[in-house]
Amino acid sequence: MFASRCPAASLLLCLFSSVNSSPVPFYTPAPHHPLQISPPAPSPTRLPSLPPPSLSPHPFREPGESADGGLCPLTLTPSALVVRFGDPVTVNCSASTPNVPGVGWVVSLGGEEKPEFSMTSFLVWGVKSLTDWSITPVCFTLVEQGGQCQRHLSLIIYKPPSSVSMAVLNHSGPLLEGGQYTLLCTVHDVAPVQNLAVTFYRGHTALGRVRSNATTKTPVTETFSLDIVPSKEDDGVQYWCEARLELGPAGPQRPPAVVSPKLTSTVHFGPQLTCPAKLWVKEGERLGCEVRGNPPPLVNWYRDGENVTLPTRSKRWHSGRYTVCAEGVLGHKEFTVEVEVLPTNGSAAGSSRGFLLGVLLIQFTHWL
Ligand SMILES: *[C@@H]1O[C@H](CO)[C@@H](O)[C@H](O)[C@H]1NC(C)=O
Ligand SMILES: *[C@@H]1O[C@H](CO)[C@@H](O)[C@H](O)[C@H]1NC(C)=O
Ligand SMILES: *[C@@H]1O[C@H](CO)[C@@H](O)[C@H](O)[C@H]1NC(C)=O
Ligand SMILES: *[C@@H]1O[C@H](CO)[C@@H](O)[C@H](O)[C@H]1NC(C)=O
Numbered sequence: 001m002f003a004s005r006c007p008a009a010s011l012l013l014c015l016f017s018s019v020n021s022s023p024v025p026f027y028t029p030a031p032h033h034p035l036q037i038s039p040p041a042p043s044p045t046r047l048p049s050l051p052p053p054s055l056s057p058h059p060f061r062e063p064g065e066s067a068d069g070g071l072c073p074l075t076l077t078p079s080a081l082v083v084r085f086g087d088p089v090t091v092n093c094s095a096s097t098p099n100v101p102g103v104g105w106v107v108s109l110g111g112e113e114k115p116e117f118s119m120t121s122f123l124v125w126g127v128k129s130l131t132d133w134s135i136t137p138v139c140f141t142l143v144e145q146g147g148q149c150q151r152h153l154s155l156i157i158y159k160p161p162s163s164v165s166m167a168v169l170n171h172s173g174p175l176l177e178g179g180q181y182t183l184l185c186t187v188h189d190v191a192p193v194q195n196l197a198v199t200f201y202r203g204h205t206a207l208g209r210v211r212s213n214a215t216t217k218t219p220v221t222e223t224f225s226l227d228i229v230p231s232k233e234d235d236g237v238q239y240w241c242e243a244r245l246e247l248g249p250a251g252p253q254r255p256p257a258v259v260s261p262k263l264t265s266t267v268h269f270g271p272q273l274t275c276p277a278k279l280w281v282k283e284g285e286r287l288g289c290e291v292r293g294n295p296p297p298l299v300n301w302y303r304d305g306e307n308v309t310l311p312t313r314s315k316r317w318h319s320g321r322y323t324v325c326a327e328g329v330l331g332h333k334e335f336t337v338e339v340e341v342l343p344t345n346g347s348a349a350g351s352s353r354g355f356l357l358g359v360l361l362i363q364f365t366h367w368l
């Protein structure tokens with residue numbers, strides 16, 4: 001009879017032996033779920049059209065005349081504006097034909113319309129500090145046919161996020177290898193959320209990009225999510241996210257971006273046993289198998305059912321059948337290995353017989 005298993009209950013009393021807990025250094029990207037990731041989109045080049053302002057009763061409106069396009073001889077400079085909330089703004093509305101009676105602006109501000117009109121070929125509208133999220137400036141003039149035409153100012157008022165934070169949904173502490181987790185990136189107090197792109201990163205690698213569906217023009221706080229399945233190679237990596245306002249060519253040269261603090265992950269795994277069925281070592285060498293895990297698994301060696309300490313310098317009489325038992329965070333694994341200690345002067349007579357014996361006797365047990 002021989003003991004092939006080590007009772008799990010006795011493991012904790014057993015001797016602690018050789019342990020290798022450091023994960024291998026090579027890098028494989030963890031799979032992630034593409035469902036919530038949109039493909040990288042080009043920067044928006046078109047600005048969203050604003051709803052028509054409420055211009056009634058309008059002093060120059062004629063029935064059927066509301067040309068807001070190519071025939072209206074008005075030019076806005078700049079033609080589209082991207083303004084940070086609170087910044088100054090000025091727009092020059094000028095007539096491109098000489099025979100207009102004048103140029104005017106209607107600006108709805110907090111529900112009130114403030115029309116101005118000037119009997120000149122251009123009129124500049126501006127404020128020192130733009131602090132109205134719903135402002136809709138419209139320039140108008142009269143055309144030859146006796147009608148009125150108007151141009152809406154394409155205007156985006158933005159506010160960079162006040163802060164960006166990163167968390168794991170309903171979880172704190174170490175992640176388990178193979179477990180499914182959801183990263184949450186919360187962007188606080190940003191406008192317009194429609195122009196916001198959030199990118200999740202692991203170290204320097206972009207994992208995915210998400211956008212909001214909302215069209216709110218005033219500042220909002222929104223949380224974006226990305227699913228991850230960590231592998232042991234992800235131990236120690238940093239997860240973070242970046243919130244960037246993509247405001248198009250009329251926007252600031254450097255798009256406003258705010259990054260979250262970095263979340264350093266601890267990934268628990270193991271035990272993993274790497275052991276040949278038959279182990280030949282030369283006299284004087286170490287015996288051992290590779291055991292990996294984080295945190296380091298509790299490892300015990302048994303020989304003929306009795307716990308033993310592995311010799312650092314093996315002797316011929318150390319040859320025999322050993323069972324290694326490893327208790328780690330994801331369970332318990334064991335493996336039986338036939339050890340043959342070869343004499344240093346290299347007599348091969350006994351080893352082939354030993355190998356056959358090893359093949360017959362090795363019992364392999366492996367479970368989680
Ligand atoms: C393992 O061996 C040590 C001595 O080497 C002994 O003190 C201990 O009780 C043993 N444990 C078990 C579970 O046999
Ligand atoms: C507005 O535009 C017109 C036409 O291009 C120009 O003559 C005028 O100087 C501009 N006014 C300002 C204040 O920029
Ligand atoms: C997260 O936890 C909250 C309450 O603690 C619960 O209502 C919610 O369903 C949980 N979400 C998930 C995805 O488990
Ligand atoms: C955006 O809308 C799509 C389709 O309606 C939906 O599948 C997706 O979950 C929405 N995204 C967010 C962040 O709400």
Ligand SMILES: *[C@@H]1O[C@H](CO)[C@@H](O)[C@H](O)[C@H]1NC(C)=O
Binds near residue numbers: 343345346
């Ligand atoms: C190997 O060394 C042992 C003593 O250590 C000796 O008895 C044996 O004859 C040697 N074998 C060979 C093949 O040299």
